[in-house]
Amino acid sequence: MSATTNNNYRTAESVSPGHPDKICDQISDAILDAYLAHDQKARVAVEACGGHGVVFLTGEVSSTVHINPVPIVQRLAGNIEVIDHIAKQSPEIARGVDTGGAGDQGIMVGYACNETPELLPLEVVLARDLNQYLYKKWPFDGKTQVTLKGDEIVAIVASFQNASHDELEAVVKRWARRQKNTGPYFVKYRNSNPTLHINPAGDWTQGGFDADAGLTGRKLVVDNYGPRIPIGGGCFSGKDATKVDRSAAYAARRIAVDYLRRFQASEVYCYLAYAIGYDQPLEVTVVVDGVEKTVEGYDLSPRGIIKSLKLTKPQFEQTARYGHFGHGFIWDN
Numbered sequence: 001m002s003a004t005t006n007n008n009y010r011t012a013e014s015v016s017p018g019h020p021d022k023i024c025d026q027i028s029d030a031i032l033d034a035y036l037a038h039d040q041k042a043r044v045a046v047e048a049c050g051g052h053g054v055v056f057l058t059g060e061v062s063s064t065v066h067i068n069p070v071p072i073v074q075r076l077a078g079n080i081e082v083i084d085h086i087a088k089q090s091p092e093i094a095r096g097v098d099t100g101g102a103g104d105q106g107i108m109v110g111y112a113c114n115e116t117p118e119l120l121p122l123e124v125v126l127a128r129d130l131n132q133y134l135y136k137k138w139p140f141d142g143k144t145q146v147t148l149k150g151d152e153i154v155a156i157v158a159s160f161q162n163a164s165h166d167e168l169e170a171v172v173k174r175w176a177r178r179q180k181n182t183g184p185y186f187v188k189y190r191n192s193n194p195t196l197h198i199n200p201a202g203d204w205t206q207g208g209f210d211a212d213a214g215l216t217g218r219k220l221v222v223d224n225y226g227p228r229i230p231i232g233g234g235c236f237s238g239k240d241a242t243k244v245d246r247s248a249a250y251a252a253r254r255i256a257v258d259y260l261r262r263f264q265a266s267e268v269y270c271y272l273a274y275a276i277g278y279d280q281p282l283e284v285t286v287v288v289d290g291v292e293k294t295v296e297g298y299d300l301s302p303r304g305i306i307k308s309l310k311l312t313k314p315q316f317e318q319t320a321r322y323g324h325f326g327h328g329f330i331w332d333n
Contacts, residue, residue: 007150012123012226014131016142017321018161018207020214023077024048025223025320027055028216028238030072033314036240038065040312043089043097046238048073051213054081059238062089077209096277100303103242103276107232107283110252110270111225112260118326119257123148124226128322130158133175138163141207147194157197161207169198223324224249229269237320241311242302244274248281250324250331251305255286255295257332265289272300279303 015022027048035042042063049056055073070082097103112119123146131144142160146153158172176194204211217235224231234245241247252270260268265288273283279301286295299308306312309330318327325332 009147009149009154010121010123010228011145011147011155012121012127012228013143013145013157013222014124014127014322015219015222016131016135016140016160018135018139018141019143019219020051020141020209020212021216021218022214022320023208024050024055024214024216025219025237026076026317027057027069027073028059029316029320030076031057031067031069032238032240032316034067034069034072035061035063035065036312036314036316038067039063042240043094043103043242044238044240045089045243046086047216048238049213049215050077050080051209053209054083055209056083056085058085059087060089060093061086062094080209093276097242097302099277100279100301101277102244102248102274102279102302103239104234104245104274105276106234106245106248106274108234108245108249108252108272108274109224109230109232110249110254110256110272111229111268112253112256113267114260114265116326119260119332120326121226121228122151123228124323125326126153127226128326130156130172130175132322134158134160134163134168134171137171138168141211153194155195155197157200159199159201159204162205163199164203165199169196172196172198225325236324237316241306241309244272244302244305247302247305247309247311248272248274248300250309250311250329251298251300253325254309254331255298259286259288259293263288263293270295 028046031046032044046059073082115122116125127146138160140161145157147155236246239246252272255270256268269287271285272281281300284295286293
């Protein structure tokens with residue numbers, strides 16, 4: 001039985017890679033990837049704040065190599081001024097991580113459900129798929145939002161930079177009526193006549209950093225599982241895998257996917273909690289269709305997670321574009 005066999009309203013949004021917050025996420029993760037390409041043991045925690053011609057970088061890096069962040073920022077954000085204020089990792093933090101402990105305290109939530117092939121909530125997959133569909137035509141700043149009632153689409157919101165109302169509406173309608181080559185659930189669940197809100201504030205040509213400021217880690221719900229699923233609170237982007245708010249979140253997703261398949265369940269939640277400097281989780285909870293199960297067979301120390309999920313290789317800029325789950329990463333399979 002699907003986790004969505006109800007008649008409730010459910011809404012999720014997606015933002016394009018051209019959105020200011022997503023530009024900052026990509027900058028942070030691209031800098032991380034650049035360090036990992038030359039130093040797999042690099043400690044990286046980089047935050048970006050950008051807008052109106054300037055990107056400010058702050059955070060901490062400890063590495064055997066030096067990376068110039070300016071070309072990375074300008075590749076993603078255009079010809080823009082870069083203020084680099086990155087320091088070295090605190091020795092007190094390094095002391096706990098050097099012994100294999102977690103880089104911070106925190107609670108991580110993993111989730112998987114049988115609603116879609118991506119094992120994600122249907123509303124999340126639909127909002128993201130629409131955003132990707134529109135971004136191919138308008139590779140700029142943009143947002144989408146999909147509201148379901150039960151398993152039917154009842155409302156769609158689409159706002160995209162440089163897209164006229166009429167053309168954007170036509171492309172949204174084309175997406176809503178597509179039924180081939182997009183997975184079996186699209187045939188069943190797409191309503192051909194939902195209420196449409198197309199550029200509801202009017203057509204717009206000023207977007208990205210020209211119109212608004214962005215900040216790393218400000219799209220946490222979009223990065224995770226949508227508003228229906230709780231999140232632990234920690235940002236992922238710009239952080240190497242010794243920071244468990246990233247690596248343990250991926251491990252929690254891995255466990256949730258494994259238990260969904262093992263028990264042929266409708267939905268699974270996994271909760272992990274850590275203390276800074278300590279290498280074992282303080283909580284390991286998995287709930288399968290409302291029933292708590294024992295978790296066995298996983299090395300959930302930071303080092304164990306990093307090894308099993310191959311988190312020392314450059315791969316993270318891609319995670320910052322359309323969410324960290326449901327894209328075929330190792331923690332999804």
